[in-house]
Each structure stands twice: as structure tokens, then as C-alpha cells.
Amino acid sequence: MASSVISDFSSSPTARLLPFRCTVPIGAFQFQPSVSIPLTPLHLNASRSTLSRCCSSSAVTAVATNTDTLAKVIDGKLVSKQIKDEVAGEVAGMKEAIGVVPGLAVILVGSRKDSQTYVRNKKKACEAVGIKSYEVNLPEDSTDEEVIKHILEFNNDPSVHGILVQLPLPRHMNEENILNAVNIEKDVDGFHPLNIGRLAMQGRDPLFVPCTPKGCMELLYRHGVEIKGKRAVVIGRSNIVGMPAALLLQKANATVSIVHSHTKIPEEVTRQADIVISAAGVANLVRGGWIKPGAVVIDVGINPVDDAENPRGYRLVGDVCYEEACTVASAITPVPGGVGPMTIAMLLSNTLESAKRIHDFK
Numbered sequence: 001m002a003s004s005v006i007s008d009f010s011s012s013p014t015a016r017l018l019p020f021r022c023t024v025p026i027g028a029f030q031f032q033p034s035v036s037i038p039l040t041p042l043h044l045n046a047s048r049s050t051l052s053r054c055c056s057s058s059a060v061t062a063v064a065t066n067t068d069t070l071a072k073v074i075d076g077k078l079v080s081k082q083i084k085d086e087v088a089g090e091v092a093g094m095k096e097a098i099g100v101v102p103g104l105a106v107i108l109v110g111s112r113k114d115s116q117t118y119v120r121n122k123k124k125a126c127e128a129v130g131i132k133s134y135e136v137n138l139p140e141d142s143t144d145e146e147v148i149k150h151i152l153e154f155n156n157d158p159s160v161h162g163i164l165v166q167l168p169l170p171r172h173m174n175e176e177n178i179l180n181a182v183n184i185e186k187d188v189d190g191f192h193p194l195n196i197g198r199l200a201m202q203g204r205d206p207l208f209v210p211c212t213p214k215g216c217m218e219l220l221y222r223h224g225v226e227i228k229g230k231r232a233v234v235i236g237r238s239n240i241v242g243m244p245a246a247l248l249l250q251k252a253n254a255t256v257s258i259v260h261s262h263t264k265i266p267e268e269v270t271r272q273a274d275i276v277i278s279a280a281g282v283a284n285l286v287r288g289g290w291i292k293p294g295a296v297v298i299d300v301g302i303n304p305v306d307d308a309e310n311p312r313g314y315r316l317v318g319d320v321c322y323e324e325a326c327t328v329a330s331a332i333t334p335v336p337g338g339v340g341p342m343t344i345a346m347l348l349s350n351t352l353e354s355a356k357r358i359h360d361f362k
């Protein structure tokens with residue numbers, strides 16, 4: 001039943017919304033949700049007809065399952081749309097007040113199809129909210145120096161407030177040297193070691209938080225999921241997702257465990273968690289039996305799997321076996337339509353934040 005009320009609307013597009021809390025309706029098979037989630041229009045129940053055909057359901061029988069009540073779907077597409085609308089409003093306001101238009105520069109090296117698609121989508125998203133985008137495409141066999149030359153130009157260009165070097169870079173390149181060249185004041189990806197270092201330290205704050213983990217946290221906040229004092233498990237420890245996600249959960253006072261490829265009995269660790277963020281890049285790694293009944297599951301994984309019925313010949317699935325997880329979790333993000341769109345929304349938000357900081361615009 002809905003209980004409390006929304007408050008604390010600050011002017012920032014990613015301002016903390018204090019949760020509009022209620023208890024998840026629990027079906028005939030009763031289990032206690034480990035976190036409270038809100039009853040807002042953001043939620044739909046997972047429908048069996050839209051469940052992905054991920055895996056056989058045999059593993060689910062090993063755990064207490066809730067076959068009558070399916071998890072709430074955390075709709076990242078919808079939340080990202082709200083954030084983009086907020087960003088668009090602020091971008092227009094800034095232009096009108098001080099004549100500044102935020103600018104994002106994207107550097108793409110090589111011709112990976114997936115990277116080209118991401119860059120195209122980022123450009124479209126910028127246009128939609130009024131952010132100016134700049135793009136540099138370099139051939140696969142470029143040198144580190146060529147990439148760094150463009151970064152330095154953007155560092156010195158006052159119309160550029162955010163710089164993103166699309167990853168992964170070609171294998172011959174030194175990612176560390178290249179990312180180090182980005183001015184931390186324009187590091188909207190939050191990948192510069194100074195930004196990551198500040199994220200890791202008590203009492204310090206980074207200028208930017210990496211977009212994907214920030215998007216995961218934003219989904220939890222905007223859905224009223226309590227984090228303080230909860231157990232969280234992050235599957236994956238990469239610099240761009242897993243590690244910063246674990247740091248953010250810790251900053252929010254969760255007790256955090258990290259599962260990686262050397263973790264023994266990862267299902268046992270994961271089953272302890274009230275909140276699971278999975279970023280392993282392994283399709284259907286997380287089965288229903290890995291999830292504590294009532295847990296909230298954020299699936300970051302984007303994994304192509306063959307699908308002859310799909311015109312593309314493949315479809316995207318997450319790390320989590322959605323069909324199984326839906327019967328155990330209290331809330332879950334879908335793939336696609338979960339964390340992915342949030343990553344883009346956070347990039348726009350970070351770019352706006354950067355322009356505001358550089359121009360001292362409140």
C-alpha cells in the first residue's frame with residue numbers, strides 16, 4: 001500500500017527524488033521483498049508473453065519461487081525519457097540566460113559496427129535535447145598520438161564541455177595514456193583515474209560519475225529502492241561498470257560484495273544480495289536460483305545471441321535469465337530497455353553539468 005510522499009525536487013536533472021514508497025503487492029506465494037519499491041507508473045508487471053526465451057526453467061524449482069506474482073519491470077527507457085526532458089529544459093534555459101549551448105565531443109577509432117551504432121545513438125540523443133555534438137572518426141590504424149592530438153584540441157575548445165573516447169579502442173592503443181589526456185573537467189564518462197580515485201576515497205567527490213553505474217543508481221533511487229544497510233552484489237569489476245558500481249553502492253551505505261570470474265560458488269554469494277547489479281557480459285549467467293526472493297535486479301549486460309526469427313539474425317539479452325529471475329525478484333530491469341538508455345541519459349546529464357560548472361551557471 002502506498003505510504004509516503006515525494007519531496008526534494010531540486011533543479012538538477014538527476015536530483016535525488018526521495019522515494020514514494022509502498023510495499024510490493026505480494027501474490028499467493030508470499031515472500032517478503034527485501035527492499036521497498038514504489039508503486040508508480042514506471043512499473044509494469046513482467047508479462048509472460050514478453051519474457052525472453054532465455055533458458056530452461058529447471059533451475060527455478062530449486063528455490064522458493066513466486067510464480068503468481070512476477071517482478072515489477074524497472075523501465076529504463078521511460079526513466080531515461082524523463083531525464084532527457086529535464087536536461088532539454090535546462091539546456092534551453094541556459095541558452096536563453098547566458099547564450100551557452102553545452103557541447104559533447106565523441107572520438108571513435110576504427111569501424112566496429114556496435115561502436116558506430118552507439119556513437120550514432122549518442123549523437124541523436126544530443127540533438128534531441130539541444131546539446132551540440134562534435135564527432136571525430138579515425139581509422140583503425142591510427143596512433144595514440146593522433147587520438148591524443150584531437151583530445152587536446154577538444155580540451156582547449158570552449159564550445160566543448162564533454163569529451164568521450166568510445167571504447168574499446170583498437171588493441172594496439174594504450175587506453176590508459178589516451179584516457180589520461182582528457183581534461184578531468186570535461187571527462188563526462190568519468191573514466192579519468194583522478195575521477196575514479198576520488199570516487200573511491202572517503203570524503204572526496206569526483207567531478208563526474210561514470211554513466212552506466214550512475215544510471216543503475218538512478219534507477220534504484222527513482223524507484224525508491226532502499227540501499228542503506230542492504231546487501232548488494234555486483235557481478236563484474238571492470239573499470240567502466242562493475243568497479244564504479246560497487247563504489248557507488250558502498251558510498252550509499254550498502255554492504256557490497258563483488259563477484260568476478262575467479263569467485264568460487266558465485267551463486268551462493270549472489271543469493272545473499274538484496275540488490276544485484278550484473279555486469280559480466282555473459283548471457284544468462286544469473287539464473288533464478290542465484291537470486292534471493294524479493295531482491296532487486298539491475299541487469300547491465302548487453303549480449304547478442306543468435307536468433308533466426310530476428311531480422312538482424314540476433315537479439316540482445318542481459319546477463320540475467322529474465323524469465324527465471326522474474327519469478328523470484330521483486331523488481332528487474334529488462335534488456336533492452338533497462339540500463340542501456342540510462343547510460344545515454346546520464347551522458348547528457350553529465351555534459352549539461354559540465355557546461356554549468358565551467359560557466360558557473362546554477
Ligand SMILES: NC(=O)C1=CN([C@@H]2O[C@H](COP(=O)(O)OP(=O)(O)OC[C@H]3O[C@@H](n4cnc5c(N)ncnc54)[C@H](OP(=O)(O)O)[C@@H]3O)[C@@H](O)[C@H]2O)C=CC1
Nearest residue numbers: 212236237238241260261279280281300301302339340343
Ligand atoms: N547497458 C549499458 O549501458 C552498458 C552495458 N555494458 C555491458 O555490460 C557487460 C559488461 O561490460 P564491461 O564491464 O565493459 O565488461 P568487461 O569484459 O570489461 O568485464 C566483465 C567483468 O565480468 C567478470 N566476469 C566475466 N565472466 C564472469 C563469470 N562467468 N562469472 C563472474 N564474473 C564474470 C569479469 O571478471 P574478471 O575481472 O575476473 O575478468 C570482469 O570483471 C557487457 O555485456 C557490456 O556489453 C557495458 C557498458 C554499458
Ligand SMILES: Nc1nc(=O)c2c([nH]1)NC[C@@H]1CN(c3ccc(C(=O)N[C@@H](CCC(=O)O)C(=O)O)cc3)C=[N+]21
Nearest residue numbers: 164165166167168189211302336337338340341343344
Ligand atoms: N567511452 C565509452 N562510454 C560508454 O558509455 C560506452 C563505451 N565507451 N563503449 C561501449 C559501452 C556500451 N554502452 C552502451 C550504451 C547504450 C546502450 C543502449 O542504449 N542499449 C539499448 C539497446 C540498443 C540496441 O538495440 O542496440 C538498450 O539496452 O535498450 C548500450 C550500451 C556504452 N558504452
